[in-house]
Amino acid sequence: MNIALIAHDQMKKELVNFVLAYKPIFEEHTLYGTGTTGKIIMEKVGLPVQRFQSGPLGGDQQIGAMIAQNDMDIVIFFRDPLTAQPHEPDVSALLRLCDVYKIPLATNIAAAEVLIHGLDRGDLQWRELIDKE
Structure with a gap:
């Protein structure tokens, strides 16, 4: 399955620790990440991550495009609920797309x-039954 991994700056360490804890599960899937988050996961966990731009530079939108094409199966996005994000509209759009396309988030x-x-x-085997054309 295709899994997107995203984390706001204050949450990156928590996401890295989460991926480390479940590395045997994650290594069986294709991982995608926004710029810095993907880089840190590759460095700290040792798993390959197909990286997009950082979130504020369009990475959230790139993942959103994959969702709209039904090419993303799961999104794990550790958000920082206590810090305002300059790209909050992009974040909201990504969350909305997960709801529209029924992507587990x-x-x-x-x-x-x-x-x-x-x-x-x-x-989550039902994701494999969805027509991915």
Whole structure:
């Protein structure tokens, strides 16, 4: 499955630790990430990540385009709810696209835990049945 990994600056360390904890699961899938987040995951975790631009430079929109083309299966986006983001409209658009296209989305570690365990159990197999043309 294609998994997008995104984290605001204050949440990058938490996402890296999460990916480290579940590395055996993540290494079975194709990972995508916004610029800095993807780079840090590659360096700290040692997994390949196909990187886009950083979020404020269009990375969120690039992932959104994959969602709109039904080329993304899961989005894990550790948001910083206490800091204003200059690209908040792009963030909102990405979250809206996940809802429109029924893409499982986790915006914090609690939801990500549930999602990753579901992925490991095979609960997301229905994504493979969706026509990806």
